[in-house]
Amino acid sequence: MLYINGEPDDTGTPVTILALLQSRNLRPERVAVECNGVIIRRAAFSDTLVNDGDRIEIVHFVGGG
DSSP states (O other), rough: OOEEEEEEOOOOOOEEHHHHHHTTTHHHHHGEEEEEEEEEOOOGTTEEOOOOOEEEEEEEEEOOO
């Protein structure tokens, strides 16, 4: 089980960060991702695996004025 933004999530693991974002219909260029306290570079989303027990934080960029 993963924890995404503090909530348990039963997404199967291992899975790449990119696949996780795609499964949630999130555009990689519009989010920042932290895995177990480490910020993951966008270029590494497709190579970085998340595993059972990992804690993921996803922050959305929003525009406004």
